[in-house]
Amino acid sequence: xxRLAGVSRATVSYVLNNTSAVRISEPTRRRVQEAAKELxxxxxxxxxxxxxxxxxxxxxxxxxxPVGPLYSQFLNELQWALSRLDYTVVxxxxxxxxxxxxxxxxxxxxxVAVLVPGGGLGPEGVxxxxxxxxxxxxxxxxxxVEGAHALLLDHHGVGHSAGVHLLAQGRRRxxxxxxxxxxxxxxxxxxxxGVRRAVEDTDATVTELPLAYEEEAAAxxxxxxxxxxxxxxxxxxxxxxxxxxxxxxxxxxGVPEETAVxxxxxxxxxxLLRPRLSTVHIELPSxxxxxxxxxxxxxxxxxxxxxxxxxxxxxxxxxxx
Amino acid sequence: xxRLAGVSRATVSYVLNNTSAVRISEPTRRRVQEAAKELxxxxxxxxxxxxxxxxxxxxxxxxxxPVGPLYSQFLNELQWALSRLDYTVVxxxxxxxxxxxxxxxxxxxxxVAVLVPGGGLGPEGVxxxxxxxxxxxxxxxxxxVEGAHALLLDHHGVGHSAGVHLLAQGRRRxxxxxxxxxxxxxxxxxxxxGVRRAVEDTDATVTELPLAYEEEAAAxxxxxxxxxxxxxxxxxxxxxxxxxxxxxxxxxxGVPEETAVxxxxxxxxxxLLRPRLSTVHIELPSxxxxxxxxxxxxxxxxxxxxxxxxxxxxxxxxxxx
DNA sequence: TTGAAAGCGCTACCAA
DNA sequence: TTGGTAGCGCTTTCAA
Numbered sequence: 001x002x003r004l005a006g007v008s009r010a011t012v013s014y015v016l017n018n019t020s021a022v023r024i025s026e027p028t029r030r031r032v033q034e035a036a037k038e039l040x041x042x043x044x045x046x047x048x049x050x051x052x053x054x055x056x057x058x059x060x061x062x063x064x065x066p067v068g069p070l071y072s073q074f075l076n077e078l079q080w081a082l083s084r085l086d087y088t089v090v091x092x093x094x095x096x097x098x099x100x101x102x103x104x105x106x107x108x109x110x111x112v113a114v115l116v117p118g119g120g121l122g123p124e125g126v127x128x129x130x131x132x133x134x135x136x137x138x139x140x141x142x143x144x145v146e147g148a149h150a151l152l153l154d155h156h157g158v159g160h161s162a163g164v165h166l167l168a169q170g171r172r173r174x175x176x177x178x179x180x181x182x183x184x185x186x187x188x189x190x191x192x193x194g195v196r197r198a199v200e201d202t203d204a205t206v207t208e209l210p211l212a213y214e215e216e217a218a219a220x221x222x223x224x225x226x227x228x229x230x231x232x233x234x235x236x237x238x239x240x241x242x243x244x245x246x247x248x249x250x251x252x253x254g255v256p257e258e259t260a261v262x263x264x265x266x267x268x269x270x271x272l273l274r275p276r277l278s279t280v281h282i283e284l285p286s287x288x289x290x291x292x293x294x295x296x297x298x299x300x301x302x303x304x305x306x307x308x309x310x311x312x313x314x315x316x317x318x319x320x321x
Numbered sequence: 322x323x324r325l326a327g328v329s330r331a332t333v334s335y336v337l338n339n340t341s342a343v344r345i346s347e348p349t350r351r352r353v354q355e356a357a358k359e360l361x362x363x364x365x366x367x368x369x370x371x372x373x374x375x376x377x378x379x380x381x382x383x384x385x386x387p388v389g390p391l392y393s394q395f396l397n398e399l400q401w402a403l404s405r406l407d408y409t410v411v412x413x414x415x416x417x418x419x420x421x422x423x424x425x426x427x428x429x430x431x432x433v434a435v436l437v438p439g440g441g442l443g444p445e446g447v448x449x450x451x452x453x454x455x456x457x458x459x460x461x462x463x464x465x466v467e468g469a470h471a472l473l474l475d476h477h478g479v480g481h482s483a484g485v486h487l488l489a490q491g492r493r494r495x496x497x498x499x500x501x502x503x504x505x506x507x508x509x510x511x512x513x514x515g516v517r518r519a520v521e522d523t524d525a526t527v528t529e530l531p532l533a534y535e536e537e538a539a540a541x542x543x544x545x546x547x548x549x550x551x552x553x554x555x556x557x558x559x560x561x562x563x564x565x566x567x568x569x570x571x572x573x574x575g576v577p578e579e580t581a582v583x584x585x586x587x588x589x590x591x592x593l594l595r596p597r598l599s600t601v602h603i604e605l606p607s608x609x610x611x612x613x614x615x616x617x618x619x620x621x622x623x624x625x626x627x628x629x630x631x632x633x634x635x636x637x638x639x640x641x642x
Numbered sequence: 643t644t645g646a647a648a649g650c651g652c653t654a655c656c657a658a
Numbered sequence: 659t660t661g662g663t664a665g666c667g668c669t670t671t672c673a674a
Binding site for chain 1: 360367383393396411415425426428431560567589
């Protein structure tokens with residue numbers, strides 16, 4: 001590269017980085033740029049960050065469960081906002097890595113920040129990341145982790161909103177769908193617990209309803225529905241709500257007359273069902289906000305870890321409840 | 322690190338990489354490992370691959386449209402399969418980068434392989450990647466790109482299956498929904514074209530129906546439905562099909578009596594609609610197969626680019642058509 | 643069995 | 659205005 005332009009490697013570096021401390025003559029500049037184009041020269045990120053001692057990489061482990069449109073949109077916002085701040089977002093596809101082992105794998109890339117969705121990162125993992133140079137470690141999950149900043153996604157409120165609403169509708173025997181898909185326990189458990197809290201100190205009861213995401217499973221549940229004597233159900237999310245509501249209707253169970261149904265996520269499909277699905281609207285943090293948090297912490301890593309409650313939940317009352 | 326264990330950096334490297342060419346005494350080995358644990362030492366991936374001249378990173382640009390469960394599952398399979406082969410999968414969140422500029426950004430990371438979903442990569446981009454050391458460049462998209470291996474996802478077949486089916490059902494005036502969400506044109510156009518091919522040389526007609534993914538848009542379309550005099554519609558995918566079918570039913574249009582509706586993707590929700598939604602089942606390549614292709618090409622990059630047709634499409638006839 | 647040293651590509655400092 | 663050069667962390671070859 002330097003050879004072709006007939007200049008030194010340093011000069012090449014100056015030109016391509018528009019180094020302002022050094023002035024390069026126009027002809028030289030042009031020669032370098034032409035050579036770069038001709039050779040298809042692309043700088044070597046690893047060498048650059050090795051030399052610099054840091055990178056602008058923000059690393060996120062890729063979730064290994066299918067993600068809904070809510071999370072997808074959040075991720076896009078985040079990527080966009082971080083790009084604006086000159087960070088590079090990278091989703092690390094580490095399947096089968098757990099705990100500290102995963103943290104070590106991430107640390108090998110020496111990201112300047114690590115955003116960890118879901119649980120699974122412990123204090124030791126945070127420590128590993130920080131020692132390896134990560135200036136910001138932010139968790140997005142149910143509980144905070146020692147040493148890391150946290151965006152608390154507390155799903156209790158989701159169940160709680162649903163529970164409060166159902167009680168207000170005069171319902172007293174509330175079923176709660178527990179999806180059987182592995183990986184969803186971390187959301188399902190607190191949502192259930194939220195419903196429990198809502199009915200605490202009332203005469204209402206809560207019944208757990210394990211359910212696989214399959215027609216047959218829903219049909220079996222619906223077949224024994226009347227024996228359960230429930231007058232309401234919080235179906236975990238809109239998709240499970242659709243599955244169950246269909247099975248109930250096929251079984252002749254009146255929705256909402258006999259049984260009220262409430263979903264969560266406020267997806268489009270809920271509005272398309274008949275009766276229209278009542279649901280819990282979930283407000284994720286804006287990608288913009290998270291990007292700003294990351295940037296702030298990267299610039300000043302000294303601060304005490306911030307903890308933000310960022311999951312909003314409010315009932316959207318439609319026709320199914 | 323080396324200092325703490327009281328050995329040279331070379332010895333550290335030997336121990337941590339289990340270098341078989343060199344035998345290290347047990348005591349030394351132990352000392353090194355203890356020091357590593359105590360310091361929380363994590364090797365520096367950039368330095369390693371700089372020295373080695375290559376990495377095991379497989380880079381995929383992250384799609385910036387919400388992806389459905391089909392793609393999510395494919396991605397998980399792929400990541401799993403590549404992990405087994407000792408590659409690291411990384412999704413690069415490059416928003417706003419286009420064409421060769423994007424290719425250059427990817428090339429900076431010096432991945433050993435690049436998998437590019439969707440269109441948007443040109444022959445020049447492939448060239449850039451290869452010159453920067455990528456041993457495999459594989460596109461997953463509608464058409465092959467000079468110099469790259471291709472997994473051809475030809476969506477013509479999707480539309481074609483739907484068209485053939487609708488004709489066989491005796492339908493003659495076929496509407497085709499064109500989703501208005503930007504980013505979907507690359508799927509929508511060939512699906513439409515596939516329907517066109519199916520009706521070619523028949524007396525049937527094809528009508529394009531632009532539709533935003535909103536209730537009001539669907540309602541407006543449904544309101545003028547009878548004036549369109551269509552007896553069938555291919556709704557792009559199951560979600561648009563659900564949207565439109567609901568609007569048609571609200572308008573009193575009989576499905577399938579007056580108008581047959583066919584979706585695509587064979588999602589669960591189609592089975593939960595009434596009438597049950599006819600759909601085009603789409604078969605993506607297995608992550609396993611793609612991983613093997615990548616590995617094969619990485620090991621022997623000399624071969625002539627392979628082109629595989631990998632998108633299967635077959636109609637699933639239910640009640641809506 | 644272990645250590646010394648070169649060199650991967652890059653940038654920042656200093657000298658010319 | 660430009661070039662020489664050190665050194666980021668690592669692996670590998672050669673020497674001890």
